[in-house]
Amino acid sequence: MRAAYKCRVYPTPEQAAVLNRTFGCVRVVWNRTLAWRRARFHGDQTCTSFTQANAYLTAMKTTDDLSWLNEVSSVPLQQVIRH
Template sequence: MRTAYKCRAYPTSEQAAALNRTFGCVRFVWNRTLAWRRARYHAERVKTNFAQANAHLTAMKTADETAW
């Protein structure tokens, strides 16, 4: 039997700002990775698996941040 709990949070303005920054960063990384996967598929006609995407994310983190 599955049990579900509903919870609602009421963050302060500082907490809301931190959450917005975090979700914005996650969205940026997701969109950038998705664009890379789509471009790779259209250029090479190969699918990208999890390990390849993970390696790309690691390389992206080690790259110079000004290049983003």
Template sequence: MLVTYKFRIYPTKEQEEKLNKHFGHTRFVYNFFLNYATIIYKVMGRSTNYNEWANILVKLKKMDKYSWLNEVNSQTLQQSLKHLDQAFKNFYKKRAGYPQFKKKKFSRQTFCVPQHIQLYIK
């Protein structure tokens, strides 16, 4: 039996800034690699996958231009790549349409943190 809990949080300004960084960084990574995969397919005629993206992400984080990606934990960014990979798998199996770019104005912003999460309940 699976159990799910749903919480409403009221973050402080500092916590809200950290959440917004996570939302923005994961959205950027997802969109960056969706664009990358689309261009590679159009130019070279081949598909790309999670492993290739993860290797490129490591290199991106080392570049000065994208050093701000180090502000959030790497697992969150990797999870964004896994979501994109799953979106492509669903597309190839004709279970969904072509993956869409994520928008900031969309009402539901999410990110996953597979490790390093702590909840304090008062």
């Protein structure tokens, strides 16, 4: 038998701030990686592997304008590339 459960989370203001920052970083990484992969595919006709995309994430985190990506956990950022 399958059961379904509903739950609701009520984060504290500090937890909500961390979640909002993480979701914003995930959105930036997704959009920039997608644009980079599309440019590679349409320009060079080459596919991009997870390893190459992960290296691109590391390169993004070292730039001055995206150094704030280091403030959040790297796990969600890598998961957005994987999925």
